[in-house]
């Protein structure tokens with residue numbers, strides 16, 4: 001009876017006025033909490049940014065005090081990597097002077113392009129150790145190397161542009177960084193990345209936006225965009241990056257430098273940001289970017305050593321195979337200018353045609369081909385990265401400030417799965433553009449492990465079909481566009497995301513692929529855009545972008561080989577590069 005009375009009293013409380021007041025209180029509380037979290041994130045980001053800017057200023061002052069003149073710095077940074085290697089090995093140049101000159105130029109470049117996150121303070125001490133070393137020098141003795149921000153460097157935050165990771169310095173270097181140091185290199189600056197590293201723009205709320213040295217109204221590509229911009233502008237000679245959808249090759253294409261994405265796992269990825277590591281169907285690959293192909297070769301030779309195999313036993317102990325790299329045997333090389341899904345632009349066609357005629361003139365047989373259904377591939381890729389319904393990204397980005405380049409993806413990601421599927425379906429039906437629609441659908445993820453395993457089998461089928469195609473054509477390698485188009489204006493990633501079909505294909509297949517610059521956009525290429533298809537929204541976006549002042553932008557070619565044939569990829573890249581220089585040896 002008593003209990004019943006109590007209940008009556010409780011029920012009485014639930015009158016209209018009380019419920020409205022409680023509801024209002026709840027909304028106010030929630031809103032104030034969200035505002036508080038937003039400002040807390042903002043101030044955390046601001047403090048970090050100021051710290052990094054102060055570090056750059058302090059380093060610049062230090063270098064001025066040391067008397068590093070612009071003249072001297074430019075004299076050293078203009079040397080090719082092979083010249084620099086020889087002078088460091090012979091002792092003609094000291095590791096300290098090379099390090100200081102590169103730091104000075106990198107900081108100067110950074111003031112224009114915002115590509116450096118912060119200097120590595122220990123670099124000078126490391127360089128001094130190299131100079132004092134007696135006995136055999138390492139293959140990278142004194143070589144300055146820039147490091148993408150998502151690689152662990154002891155004592156520094158590794159954020160991937162996300163505020164959650166600020167104030168949590170890592171306790172150990174990444175395996176690649178350890179190996180570089182052991183081989184004599186001097187890591188000297190950390191470079192910028194996009195927030196989450198899943199876009200090919202290069203902007204985040206902590207370190208800001210990186211600009212393309214070829215045209216500052218455009219981005220350098222991403223996610224290794226800081227590396228791309230810094231190397232192309234002469235502030236670094238060799239950089240380390242990662243690539244799960246094109247992050248090494250896209251900046252290489254957009255900035256006009258070389259980049260190699262090895263087979264995932266050939267170079268250790270231990271000690272890189274963990275964001276994408278739970279997703280194991282398409283793995284991120286560690287690789288490198290450099291001004292020319294020699295840089296890539298020198299880095300691969302040095303990294304593929306016993307020390308890396310010992311530190312990371314998951315890496316297959318295959319040293320650099322000179323016999324494949326130096327081989328002069330004529331090859332059968334497949335080529336395509338269009339993947340049959342996303343039409344690449346005329347300047348990219350020309351780049352492939354140019355590389356093709358160079359390779360033919362060197363005795364190789366070029367065979368026209370079409371890759372296995374690129375649309376099927378891209379859907380598999382998107383379903384893979386969105387497999388968890390984007391929960392991993394949303395968790396890492398909880399309470400963060402969304403960068404303008406990824407905002408729309410995150411707002412969409414928050415919607416319930418059914419709604420994402422529906423919106424995706426409607427978008428595909430209405431716009432005749434199945435890329436945006438399919439992307440939204442892919443953000444909804446898989447419902448069951450059974451579906452996910454079936455999806456994994458579909459990827460295996462795609463790999464089998466591609467291998468069967470290569471076997472039937474009897475090809476050793478493939479050349480194709482380095483990307484669908486050259487560098488894009490800021491904040492257009494969402495409109496042009498489909499361009500990455502050209503790069504993601506070789507992540508899904510896990511084939512090694514490298515990009516090198518071959519040509520630049522000409523006035524004629526722009527005139528030829530008149531024949532570019534104009535049916536889908538995506539094609540219209542590409543056309544508009546290309547007509548918006550792209551003349552002079554670099555265009556690269558991608559060289560691809562079967563898994564673990566990195567040496568063959570580099571050989572092809574080198575032959576194309578030699579052909580471009582008119583050297584047919």
Ligand SMILES: CCCCCCCC/C=C\CCCCCCCCCCCCCC(=O)NCCO
Pocket residue numbers: 196197198199200222223242243244245246247248276284285382383385386390393406409410413439440442443497500
């Ligand atoms: C459709 C699934 C998307 C899941 C990600 C949702 C989180 C939102 C974050 C960013 C929005 C971008 C979503 C577009 C994904 C597909 C496009 C891939 C673009 C590839 C760019 C290069 C990425 C890369 O290689 N990163 C290196 C990491 O080591």
